[in-house]
Amino acid sequence: MNTLRSLRRNFDHGVHPAHHKKQTEDLAIQRVPFVSDYVMPLGQHIGVPSQPVVEVGERVNRGQLIAKPGGFVSTALHSPVTGTISEIGDVRGADGVFAPAIQIAADPYATQQLESSAGVDWRSLSLEEFIDAVQMAGIVGMGGAAFPSHVKFSVPDGVQIRHLLINGSECEPYLTNDHRLMVERPEDLLLGAEIVRQTLGAEETVIGVEMNKPDAIEILRRHIQPDQPVRIVPLKVKYPQGAEKMIIKTIFDMEVPAGQLPRDVEVNVNNVGTIVAIADYFLRGLPSIERIVTVSGPGASYPANLIVPLGTPVREVLRFCGGLKDETREVILGGPMMGRPTASLDVPVLKGTSGILAFTEAETARPKEYPCIRCARCLEACPYFLNPSRFARLSRARMYDEMEQYSVMDCVECGCCTFACPSNIPIVQLIRTGKDALRASKENPE
């Protein structure tokens, strides 16, 4: 009966890319050694950039606050390493844009002890104090979006979260960082879940895990304490299962209304990595200064799952894994479906960097683009039931207002349409162009 229910559980549409997880799914997480220089951009989360509280030349300890939140939708930054602030100024990011960052030169003789390893007594905290603590710990969504977690926990008056949903679907191909976290640190995950659930006053915790991670499902089930209201729900392997609104549809069969948030259907969704980061902070006093990164892809010499201090240059992470193969043509930060390419290997690992993927000719060779033959594969792929082929045509004709009438702003840019297109039309890129133009015209109406 249960299997039947789990087979029926689904969201509509979506695509089935090959998993490509075999290379790294059984590799234990390793710690990357400390390097000499770190770069901590002030805007590595969604929202307002953080504000530096240190000066050039100042000595900082690992885990010490170096920037405070710049507003409510903003978060704190901590030094990933013991050393000296070497520079505060603009640094080129993976998108090629200069943005302010704090640079830290590591002290090669330091012990790299945490500034404070005392946990926080979370049971004594009110919800407001908990939200402040999460903000000051610098915790953001670790699935890739890097949305400040405390904003998610602050619900308006009159809204009561009933379900804490932990997203362990990891639907992006190649990535296995969440998978390894569930397998290696199930106790911390369940403890972190309990902290959040009790503080929010939710009835139950649901952990959704795609069925291609049977070991994670098994291990988590074994570690559930009898007094914990936790359900582990195996999910069909389908992209984008890990999108917030999709996993809510799959597990609770509820649609989050367009333009609204999961809290409007009484659900709070967090990534596995975020929950472990919360456990790390409240149990051990470890703020958000490191994260798990999967290094993989056909161009990676030695694929690996790594604990990387934030701010470590991608080049150093790759050097630890034996560098890139000569055939490498492109490096993607994040997953292959939604990640961003980088032009330089000197950019740092950020809070949202879930993977460093190296791709070769086979993945980057783009066959000729053909005209749209209206085959409707993109419509069948779009999990939001939009009409991507029409968006692509309208965007090429620069008819952005008409795109808005067809609800282009509901698109989350998951890339299913582009994956499915047999004519190799860059649909999601054209949609982004349209959305950017619409946003720009909203900000500066002529």
Place this chain on the structure above:
Amino acid sequence: MKQKDPDLLLLHAPLLRQGMTTPSAMRDVLYALLPVTAAALWFFGLGALLVLGASIAGAVLTEWLFSVSEKRGESLLDASAILTGLLLGLTLPPGLPMWMAFLGGVVAISLGKVIWGGLGHNLFNPALLGRAFLLATFPIPMTTWTPLRGSESFFHVNASNLALPFMQTQVDVVSSASPLGLMKFEQEVTSLTNLMFGNTLGSLGETSGVLLILGGIYLWIRRDLDWRIPVSIMLTVVVFSGCLTLFDAVRFPSPLFSIFSGGLLLGAIYMATDPVTSPLTPRGTWIFGIGVGVLVVLIRVFGGLPEGVMYAILLMNAATPLIDRYTQPRIFGR
């Protein structure tokens, strides 16, 4: 790091693609039509090859002629012109003069596709547009059904196939009526086994129901075909003609006869499903299919011609943009 940085590309995600491309989808349809084509050769002999070859040649040559000179030939690689030529050829009678078939191919590509802006932009199915032109221009040859090869040699060619352009507008062969014509004008029913296995008179590709369905199943497995369109067309035809049969079983054909006779299967599986000229949205494809089904039965039963599949599809092609506009899917969370 020992090696120098590779020159990194900045292609945006998603980097992964499913394997299917537009030319491979076109080729799949060609493969699906191979058995039907082979059957046409078997039943009608070498003449069938001449007609098919002429219409394909007309289509390909026109595509080549109209493409931009520096890219000349490139658009042939997507196989769409060959497919249009083959589809047109399969709707033609076996005794049609070659030059007419060639002209049909020229019109199909030029008026059916090129003037609209090329692949993906045309409103009407190019093959059917070519056929409509031929039917309007050469009504007699287009409705003259030469008999099956029978015991004749495979290399037997109908004299009419080789008629010179414009010299001879009447086709001078022994001919008889197609199953639909027999039904319409003489109330004579052709046996179902003959209809299913192609042992009847008719256009080159429409005679073997079983092979047409097998090709359709292949396309469905390859996800090249929207199953809703053939299913809705056939369901509509079965229901509509079933009602008429209940009313008068002598005048109106049975539903199974309606399915397997004439060009219904060829049209429903290979023409109406042309993605360019059929609706995008799932609800739209149902409306489209039902529309085609209703029009087919109406034209067959009440029209002046025994066959109506071509006009039914062309009329619904014209309605496609409107159907698309009014059947936009419900957006998630709205």
